[in-house]
Amino acid sequence: MAAVVAQESSEISCVLIPMNGGPLLLPNVCVAEILPWRRIKTHAGLPDWCLGILAWRGAEVPVVSFDCINNQDLHDDGAGRCIVVMNRTRLADGIPFYAFAATGLPRMMQLADGDLSSVPGRLKRAEVAAVQLGTETAIIPNLEVVERSVTELAGDFQTP
Numbered sequence: 001m002a003a004v005v006a007q008e009s010s011e012i013s014c015v016l017i018p019m020n021g022g023p024l025l026l027p028n029v030c031v032a033e034i035l036p037w038r039r040i041k042t043h044a045g046l047p048d049w050c051l052g053i054l055a056w057r058g059a060e061v062p063v064v065s066f067d068c069i070n071n072q073d074l075h076d077d078g079a080g081r082c083i084v085v086m087n088r089t090r091l092a093d094g095i096p097f098y099a100f101a102a103t104g105l106p107r108m109m110q111l112a113d114g115d116l117s118s119v120p121g122r123l124k125r126a127e128v129a130a131v132q133l134g135t136e137t138a139i140i141p142n143l144e145v146v147e148r149s150v151t152e153l154a155g156d157f158q159t160p
Helices: 143-156
Strands: 012-017 024-027 031-036 050-056 059-064 082-087 097-102 107-111 116-118 127-133 136-141
Touching: 050 082, 050 097, 059 143, 097 143, 136 143
Parallel strands: 024 136, 059 097
Antiparallel strands: 012 024, 012 107, 031 082, 050 059, 082 097, 116 127, 127 136
C-alpha cells in the first residue's frame, strides 16, 4: 500500500491595487481597509505625491499617489478612485497608517509558487520588482521608500 504524503500549501493571500502606472501587488496583511473615495483635507506645502489627509478612525492618514512618489507624471481627475488604508510594515516609529489612492477597486487573490515570473526592465524609485501574473504585469512596491517618505511628512500635518 502506497503512503499518501500531503503537501503543505504555499499560497499567499494578496491584493492587486489598480494604479495608473500599473497595478500594485501586495500581501493582503498590508491592507487595513479599503474605502470608497471620500473627501480628504489638503494642506499647503505638502509634496505632490501627498494628495491630502484622510480622517480615519480618529487618526490623520496621509493619502499617497504611488505614481507620483514613484517619479511618474501620471495625473487623473480622481473619478472612480478608492482609498486603500495601509498598515505600516517597515519602520518602527512614525504614524501607523497611510493610504494609497487607487484608480479602481482592488482584487483579492491567492498566489502559489510558480504563479509569478519576473519581468526584466528598469525599476523606478519605489519599486522592488515587476512581475508577470497571468496576463497582467504588476509592480511590487518598495514600501520602505513609501513609508520613509510618509514618516518625513508626518510633522507637516499632524496636530499637537
